[in-house]
Structure formats: C-alpha cells, structure tokens
C-alpha cells in the first residue's frame with residue numbers, strides 16, 4: 522500500500538463526509554459493512570460483499586459486522602468484531618500503516634460500542650440499527666461523489682485490471698487448445714489468482730452461440746467439437762475495486778474475424794473520446810452510428826447509416842448500453858444521478874444505458890460495444906421492421922459464432938483518457 526496515497530484518499534473521504542454532515546445537520550455517520558445472509562432454511566451463507574460505502578475507506582477486503590464512525594474533524598473510528606468462534610478462521614485486525622489513520626475499537630457482538638455516539642447520528646449500509654437515523658437523501662448525496670476516483674482508487678483498479686488480464690491471456694490459450702467453458706474459466710481463475718466467489722461478478726465464458734447471450738451464466742463442462750469464438754467477460758478484485766473486461770477471441774481468419782477487427786477499431790476510437798465535459802449519452806449514440814457503419818461495410822445491412830438509425834437496426838445487433846461507471850461495484854452507484862440531491866436522468870431512447878452523466882476527470886468507466894447475432898432479436902426484427910435491408914443468409918452464417926463484445930476500463934481525463942485495460946494487455 523502506498524501510504525501517502527491512502528492518507529490523501531482518507532482526507533478526500535473525510536472532506537466529502539464532512540460536507541454531507543453539514544448539509545444534513547449531522548454530528549456523525551455510521552457505515553456498516555453488513556451481516557451474513559443465510560440461504561432460505563439453510564445454515565450456509567451467500568458469499569459476502571461488504572457495503573461499498575464502508576469498503577471504500579479501507580485498503581483490505583472488509584468482512585462482516587464491521588462499523589465505521591465518521592465525525593467531522595476527528596480521526597475515523599473502526600469498530601472491529603472480535604469473534605469467539607472456533608468454527609471459522611480468526612479475524613485479526615490486519616497489520617499495516619493504514620492503522621495510523623484510524624482509531625481502532627475491538628468489540629464483541631454484545632458490546633455497546635454505540636453508547637457514546639452523538640444524538641444526530643445517521644446510518645449508512647444494510648440492517649439499520651435504532652441508535653442511528655436513516656436519513657432520506659444521504660445515500661444519494663455520498664454516492665454522487667463516488668464516481669470521481671482518488672489516485673488510491675485508480676491504483677487499486679489498475680491492479681485489478683492487471684490480474685484480470687493475466688486471466689484473459691490464460692483463457693485465450695485454453696480456448697485455442699480446444700478446452701471447455703469450464704476449463705477456460707478455471708484457467709482464468711488460476712491465472713488471475715482468485716476463487717469464483719472472489720470475482721467482482723460471475724465471469725461470463727461463452728463459446729460459439731453462447732457468445733450471443735449477454736450475461737451467459739453457465740460453464741459448459743463439454744468441449745465443443747468445433748470451437749469458433751470465445752467471448753470472455755471477466756474481471757478481478759483489489760480490496761473491493763473491480764475490473765470489468767471483455768475480449769472476443771477467434772480461431773480462424775475469416776469474415777467473422779474481420780468483424781471483430783472492425784469492432785475493435787471502433788471500441789478504441791470511442792474509448793479515446795472519453796474526456797471530461799463529454800456527455801456519456803453522446804458516446805452511446807456514436808456507438809450506434811459506428812455499428813451501423815460496420816453493418817453496412819460488412820454487407821450485413823444494405824441500408825444507409827441514416828436509414829438504419831431511423832429504423833433502429835443497430836439496436837438489433839447492439840442491444841445494450843455502451844457502458845457504465847466502474848468502482849467498488851461493477852455497475853457503480855450514481856450512474857443516473859446528475860447532482861448530489863439525487864436528481865436522476867434516464868435516456869428514454871436507450872433504456873439499458875446505465876450512465877447518463879457528463880464525464881469528469883478521474884471518473885472510471887467502461888466502454889463496451891457489442892455486435893451479436895441473437896436469434897430472438899433477429900426474429901423480432903423480421904417481424905417488426907419492414908424492409909430491414911439485412912442479408913439473412915449472411916446472418917445465418919454468422920450465428921454459430923454468437924457475437925462480439927470488447928470492453929475496456931477507462932480513466933477519464935481532461936484530454937486523452939487512460940485505458941487501463943489496453944495498458945495491461947500491452948497494446
């Protein structure tokens with residue numbers, strides 16, 4: 522851990538929270554990591570992900586039942602759970618210089634650690650307790666600023682990217698060796714040094730037609746007799762911060778690989794346009810136009826770009842949004858929020874676009890155009906769009922390849938953005 526960057530990170534968070542406390546007339550905010558949640562009628566729990574607002578303050582993965590107390594002008598305090606439990610591994614306070622920034626109060630589950638808290642104290646996180654108030658609007662207020670990352674956070678995401686990229690390279694080799702989706706996923710996990718439960722989201726590993734399922738959730742145990750395409754959308758996690766990366770690998774130099782190359786060029790162009798002051802919605806619009814060009818150039822659709830746009834043809838092949846905020850949550854909080862007060866803005870023409878804000882320096886976002894041959898959407902196009910201009914024979918030839926998505930993680934700057942993903946791939 523870089524101590525000075527962590528100190529700066531804590532100072533930034535303290536300033537943000539002091540402003541929130543002033544706005545809501547509060548003397549303290551308690552952030553709770555959360556508690557274990559049990560499966561229905563079971564004594565096993567779901568994998569635990571700490572509340573991101575609490576995780577943001579600490580340079581290690583936060584466990585359950587941990588509370589942070591933030592007060593203006595005071596060192597933050599962490600209430601650390603002491604477990605009298607011989608069933609599970611012990612939970613010692615992690616060593617390290619981070620401790621210098623905190624008052625650390627170990628507490629057993631029945632300890633009244635909250636008894637000295639000020640009256641005007643708010644709760645953020647799951648399972649609110651009666652000693653603190655749930656303040657309407659506070660969550661949105663602190664979420665808004667999370668979009669702009671500190672250098673400490675950007676560094677965590679760079680490390681998360683580097684680990685994930687090692688996984689992607691191993692996955693590519695496994696695919697080229699003819700392995701199954703399960704084997705490819707295991708190769709990814711091993712090279713990125715994580716268990717499946719530690720992934721920031723369940724890795725998507727789709728061979729052939731499965732590449733056309735946007736959030737394909739299975740891992741086929743059988744090897745394909747004729748593997749053509751691998752779409753892998755998988756990331757890694759560095760003390761809670763995510764990377765979210767997609768690559769589409771092919772085995773043959775053919776008309777589909779030409780399509781992959783065109784989408785790759787378009788993706789890099791869009792990624793390089795992510796500068797402060799740009800309305801993210803305009804990048805999504807540009808992506809739709811770019812898809813229309815590709816469809817035309819590759820003779821998938823003979824309509825002009827303007828005609829395609831008027832008939833919403835690009836959306837048949839690229840049905841999702843161009844990306845989202847990235848951070849402690851893969852689809853990070855505040856993507857629709859245009860101010861601290863919680864005013865939201867949706868793009869009615871693009872219902873699946875998860876980010877409608879104007880970009881600011883040090884926001885971290887994804888750029889992830891796709892081009893898929895989804896049988897359901899193609900059937901709907903034939904039923905609903907007269908004179909769609911698409912070459913159905915060519916589309917039939919493309920269907921066994923499934924589709925393409927290429928996704929990079931980008932740090933917005935005032936001029937040329939930083940492409941964390943391409944930097945880690947070395948290209």
Ligand code: GLY
Pocket residue numbers: 722754765851889928
């Ligand atoms: N991995 C989910 C997404 O790209 O949004």
Ligand code: MN
Pocket residue numbers: 765844845887889928
């Ligand atoms: Mn994404």
Ligand code: MN
Pocket residue numbers: 754755765766767928
């Ligand atoms: Mn993704």
